[in-house]
Amino acid sequence: MSSRARLTLALLVGLLLGVSLSVAERVLADRGPADMAPLVRPAGGPALPWKDARLLAEVLQRVRDNYVDPVDDHRLMQNATRGMVEALDDHSTFLTPDEFEDMKVTTSGAYAGIGVEVVAGKDGVSIVHRMPGSPAERAGIQTGDVIVRIDGIAVDPANLDAAIDRMRGPEGSAIRLAVRRSGAPSLLEFQLERAHVRLQSVAAEMLTPEYGYLRITSFTDTTATELEQAVGRLEHAHAQKLKGLILDLRNNPGGVVDSAAQVADDFLDHGTIVTAEGRTEEARFRIDAKPGDISGGARLVLLVNGGSASASEILAAALHDNGRATLIGRRTYGKGSVRTIMPLSDGQALKLTTSRYFTPAGVSINGIGIVPDVVLDGPEQPPAAMDGADGTDPAAGSPAAAAAPTLAQRDPQVSLALHTLATHPDVIARRTNAAAAARQ
Numbered sequence: 001m002s003s004r005a006r007l008t009l010a011l012l013v014g015l016l017l018g019v020s021l022s023v024a025e026r027v028l029a030d031r032g033p034a035d036m037a038p039l040v041r042p043a044g045g046p047a048l049p050w051k052d053a054r055l056l057a058e059v060l061q062r063v064r065d066n067y068v069d070p071v072d073d074h075r076l077m078q079n080a081t082r083g084m085v086e087a088l089d090d091h092s093t094f095l096t097p098d099e100f101e102d103m104k105v106t107t108s109g110a111y112a113g114i115g116v117e118v119v120a121g122k123d124g125v126s127i128v129h130r131m132p133g134s135p136a137e138r139a140g141i142q143t144g145d146v147i148v149r150i151d152g153i154a155v156d157p158a159n160l161d162a163a164i165d166r167m168r169g170p171e172g173s174a175i176r177l178a179v180r181r182s183g184a185p186s187l188l189e190f191q192l193e194r195a196h197v198r199l200q201s202v203a204a205e206m207l208t209p210e211y212g213y214l215r216i217t218s219f220t221d222t223t224a225t226e227l228e229q230a231v232g233r234l235e236h237a238h239a240q241k242l243k244g245l246i247l248d249l250r251n252n253p254g255g256v257v258d259s260a261a262q263v264a265d266d267f268l269d270h271g272t273i274v275t276a277e278g279r280t281e282e283a284r285f286r287i288d289a290k291p292g293d294i295s296g297g298a299r300l301v302l303l304v305n306g307g308s309a310s311a312s313e314i315l316a317a318a319l320h321d322n323g324r325a326t327l328i329g330r331r332t333y334g335k336g337s338v339r340t341i342m343p344l345s346d347g348q349a350l351k352l353t354t355s356r357y358f359t360p361a362g363v364s365i366n367g368i369g370i371v372p373d374v375v376l377d378g379p380e381q382p383p384a385a386m387d388g389a390d391g392t393d394p395a396a397g398s399p400a401a402a403a404a405p406t407l408a409q410r411d412p413q414v415s416l417a418l419h420t421l422a423t424h425p426d427v428i429a430r431r432t433n434a435a436a437a438a439r440q
Contacts, residue, residue, distance in 0.1 A: 056080070091351070114197075116129065122157065129143060129200075146179065150167060201222065201223045202214060212231075215248040219256045219257075219263075223263065228294055246300075248302075250382075265287075269292065302328070302329075304327055313370055316370055321359050322360055327372035328417055376413065383414075
């Protein structure tokens with residue numbers, strides 16, 4: 001063995017056998033805020049077998065010396081680390097500094113950009129939501145516009161993340177967009193200045209004077225506060241008590257567990273919200289509801305589908321098993337585990353599965369999902385675009401607004417949920433009573 005190989009082996013074995021990283025945690029489908037500084041302590045478990053450590057060092061050396069192209073040592077070690085973690089399950093991963101920063105944006109809900117939500121389209125990325133007061137709104141960009149170029153670079157619809165990354169940048173920096181708009185004879189050019197924006201995870205709209213609609217797109221640190229404020233706006237919109245609410249969790253991939261638990265607590269007076277089991281004390285927890293229902297007991301219908309996962313399923317199960325809501329839609333994704341974000345050195349991090357959670361009925365939905373009370377057939381349809389982002393239509397009262405189809409008319413599942421709330425309260429009552437009897 002060469003001197004370089006022996007040195008590599010010695011360093012690697014020393015690293016593997018000497019220390020382990022243990023960190024203050026933040027859990028995604030995620031337990032909540034915590035100290036983000038890494039903590040190093042001696043390994044508490046058995047030492048890594050010498051043969052395995054030697055094998056890893058030998059493979060590293062062979063790749064360095066014999067792979068067809070030169071490979072950077074840092075890249076090799078990062079790839080080895082990523083492979084080790086990602087082989088554990090489908091949700092654990094190693095995060096580079098850039099990936100860690102993106103994850104923190106997702107959970108905190110704040111970043112510097114232009115203030116739009118986009119999805120991949122046929123010829124670019126389509127804007128599905130424009131945040132009020134954002135640079136995009138001030139520039140005149142509209143929902144439904146398709147971004148085809150960013151700073152002169154063509155948008156690849158197959159690489160949505162790259163387009164999102166290019167739209168983000170330092171606050172105050174300039175960005176140019178070329179946009180295709182339905183009915184416009186040519187591309188529209190916009191010059192914008194990036195600004196600090198906050199992701200809105202909750203949108204609200206009144207469907208009738210008695211029934212409201214809430215769409216939760218993800219669970220961030222601010223989701224519970226956003227929802228509580230949205231319910232307050234809906235209640236004041238017609239100055240009367242709400243009889244019912246539709247909570248739309250379709251295509252909501254999850255997020256911060258504590259946030260989903262708080263939303264559940266907002267509608268529950270009592271009962272278990274979620275329990276979790278893991279190997280460490282921090283990974284074992286139980287969250288119970290406290291008295292107080294912000295809706296005043298309004299009937300609830302939840303819309304779910306195969307894109308409703310993780311924290312979304314925690315909320316759906318909590319309201320369903322406690323007899324608080326009826327579920328309509330399709331079987332949910334079935335992600336019944338909790339991940340902890342563990343910061344490492346140099347701005348890197350691990351996203352590691354540390355717990356399995358259980359519904360109030362004591363069921364693990366991992367790989368199974370939740371079957372709604374009313375199961376829908378036929379092709380899946382995405383949620384329809386909403387009129388307003390804050391429960392009001394800015395054009396309300398105009399002839400165009402009066403003629404435009406309502407959300408319930410544009411979205412068949414919202415229509416079904418509204419029909420269930422308005423004309424079949426006995427169905428919801430029977431569901432509630434059955435759930436209550438099952439807990440006794």
